[in-house]
Amino acid sequence: MTNSGGIIQKRGFHRVQQFHFSLSGWGISLTVVLFVLGLFLSVQWRSEREKPAAQDSRAGEIYSTTLNRLEAEQKDLKGSVDRLRKEIQRYQELAGLSKETMGEITDELRLQRIVAGLVPLKGPGAKVVLDDSKKTPATGENPNLYIVHDYQLRDVVNLLWHAGAESIAVNDERLVSTSSIYSSGGTIMVNSTRLSPPFAVQALGDSDRMADVVGQTASLRTLKAQSEAYGLIFNIQKEKDLRVPAFRGSYAPKFLNVGRP
Numbered sequence: 001m002t003n004s005g006g007i008i009q010k011r012g013f014h015r016v017q018q019f020h021f022s023l024s025g026w027g028i029s030l031t032v033v034l035f036v037l038g039l040f041l042s043v044q045w046r047s048e049r050e051k052p053a054a055q056d057s058r059a060g061e062i063y064s065t066t067l068n069r070l071e072a073e074q075k076d077l078k079g080s081v082d083r084l085r086k087e088i089q090r091y092q093e094l095a096g097l098s099k100e101t102m103g104e105i106t107d108e109l110r111l112q113r114i115v116a117g118l119v120p121l122k123g124p125g126a127k128v129v130l131d132d133s134k135k136t137p138a139t140g141e142n143p144n145l146y147i148v149h150d151y152q153l154r155d156v157v158n159l160l161w162h163a164g165a166e167s168i169a170v171n172d173e174r175l176v177s178t179s180s181i182y183s184s185g186g187t188i189m190v191n192s193t194r195l196s197p198p199f200a201v202q203a204l205g206d207s208d209r210m211a212d213v214v215g216q217t218a219s220l221r222t223l224k225a226q227s228e229a230y231g232l233i234f235n236i237q238k239e240k241d242l243r244v245p246a247f248r249g250s251y252a253p254k255f256l257n258v259g260r261p
Contacts, residue, residue, distance in 0.1 A: 131198035
């Protein structure tokens with residue numbers, strides 16, 4: 001009995017030992033599992049924690065790159081705006097100069113058209129009228145003493161130019177650089193146009209000076225004497241609003257060419 005009890009006790013001790021060993025194994029396994037789980041959770045927590053930081057860093061890099069690009073583009077645009085403003089200013093200055101130049105050219109062209117007699121004019125001046133005598137020549141008298149001649153008309157015109165006339169017309173025929181006054185078949189031709197008396201010589205300019213020059217005793221002596229002796233009509237009057245027409249003829253040079261200074 002004693003041996004049996006001892007065996008039972010040994011067997012019981014052996015089982016307790018096995019059970020204790022099993023508990024110890026499970027404890028170690030559980031510890032390892034818990035350690036591994038803790039390590040995994042720690043790594044995952046760190047990964048999740050570091051992930052937004054990486055994303056924030058990447059977003060920061062993108063923001064910084066975009067900001068630098070926009071700032072560079074803005075700088076380029078500012079440079080372009082400044083350059084365009086300068087170009088606009090330059091073009092405006094050129095346009096102003098062109099406008100001023102065109103204004104000067106227009107004024108000069110207008111003046112030259114006036115001088116050339118291509119535009120009608122008006123202003124103060126003097127009007128000289130020449131007409132044939134109303135008297136009948138006596139028997140044996142020269143009838144030419146009772147009519148106006150081309151040279152007399154030329155003398156009046158030249159005297160008015162000398163007195164400062166700026167524009168002259170004879171019976172609405174504007175006198176220009178190519179005008180001529182001559183007699184043909186007993187009639188007077190001006191600008192190749194036949195005119196009939198009375199002859200009205202209209203001159204724009206200083207009316208007082210022209211009237212004074214024409215009225216001087218030394219001026220047009222033969223014409224004045226013929227007027228007194230044969231009744232040739234000759235008078236001058238000052239005008240406040242005198243009008244002369246534009247030249248209606250044509251001028252086509254055959255031999256002239258533009259030369260160089």
